[in-house]
Amino acid sequence: MADVLIAVRELSRSYERGGQIVRVLDSLSMDVPRGAFIALMGPSGSGKTTLLNLLGGLDRADSGAIVAGGIDIVPLSDDDLARWRASAVGFVFQLYNLLPVLKAIENVELPLQLFGLPRRERRKRAALALDLVGLAHRTDHYPRELSGGQEQRVAIARALVTDPSFVLADEPTGDLDPHSSKEILDLLQHLNTDFGKTIVMVTHSRDAAARAQRIVHLEDGRIAAGGA
């Protein structure tokens, strides 16, 4: 049996929309093995992003459990959850979400401020992460001076710089041209195969999903296929 990094059990989440309670995740259970590269697919509103947010501790489940690296994160306090996010998870978003007032290297260095590292050490690690994503020559550029593909690579470097247990990517190629998309997918695959990073990626793209080892289809807040 594969080493399970994240175990999701009977996870439910509802939202109120237009005065009605909408059940976005409905008693969902799944396992994410360590070192896996999983693509979450499904129609809009099927619960992909909600599941990703819950896995990353960005949102609170109504019920159920998420045990990541041996820790059930559902009952954690806000502060404990923030600490856990800082050390255990790397996030990659569709719109990169870099801070426009910071240079590329400062964006990458930002999460390291939470670890009490000396500035020189932070700068060194951020430079290494940028080098890893092929942007060693763009350290002092602001996000507005980078292409979409380059911005996403900076975002990936930021996600990796703390050496998290797993990376959550929400439509990482959704805003990119085909060439940049391929570069980003190559990079994610490289991180998975060569560095053993566990990756859970939400995507609408079949090409992107094809890079994953496993594709999980969601429908109406449940796993329709690929859960095993």
Next chain:
Amino acid sequence: MVPWRLVFAHARAQPLRWALTAGSIALAVFLYCTLQTVLAALDSLASGVSGNRLIASSAVSLFQSLPLSGVERIRAARIDGVREVGHWTWFGGVYRDPKEFFPRFGVDVETMRRQYGDLAPSGEAYLLSADDWDRFARSKGGCVVGRGLADRYALAVGDPLVLEGDIYPGTWQFEIVGVYASDNPTYDEETMFFHWSYLNEGMGRIDLVGTYTIDFAPGADAAAISAAVDDLFRNSSNRTLTQSEAAFQAQFISMWGNVGLLFGFIGASVIFATAVIALNTMLLGVRERVKEIGVLATLGFRRRSLSALFLAESFVICLGGAGLGMLLASALWHGQPLRMATVIFPAFGVPDSTLFVALGIGVGLALLAGVAPAVMASRVSIVRALREG
């Protein structure tokens, strides 16, 4: 933990907004310091004067002259405790240009020396050597000027000084026979004194003076002396109002109405308006940076760090602005660079207590402008911030 790099990155990214907000605070604090400095200077006018002196002026108006004969009348009355009686007369006039203002007084030199000079038992208000006093007493058309005045116009002993009279029409020529100094902040170094007799003769012996200056012995009953002096003139056409020198100085202040209340109201209004501007700017910052808050929370920054970020920004802007205002006021009102202020108020400078209060205002503004945005930032939902920001 405060992400200082981010604080300064925002300052770098929006220099105009930061500068304008801090600038408005600097202006408010500068105004506050200036108003308080004027108030302190007004207080010092009344507080630094001799406690053993009374001033008798016309009971009708400060600008109404009194007869010279009144001096002799007071002396002749031998009121218990009275030691010396002199007189001062405001000349007015113009030196070079109407804008070049400094006070000019006609005095009886001998009594002035005994009341304010080297022969004054209560100590010297105006420092002049015995030789200079002697020379001043001997020289009919002579005058003495303060050191500040001499420096301003590059005047020296032996130089002529010509005034165009307005209250006392005509061209009045004087010769500088001495330059006085003063180590008492209440007495300025910006005044000119000359012989009242020179003025009186020039005007055809009108025998009118401005005020009577009455020195009394320490321990004497000032209230009784005041009453006795006023009684002397009670049934004459020149009724007097005799009061302590401090009260006399305060009379000028009261002519301006309730200055303290007015200044306080102006200062408080400006600071309140500035607080609203700063708060609005900070709240705008939170609304514009909802996504940034979401990203920081995603990366693991705790809610208190997000609060600290906005509070720190508020402190940097508000304390920076307040510091600038304090620095500006201290620099501008130190070393007597503005002559008008120092002519009217010899002891003009921002008091330390005002600077402490100004610092407190800076801290207060920072809290007022920073707490609400800090609370807002800590309550932002991460998911909503990432989706809607």
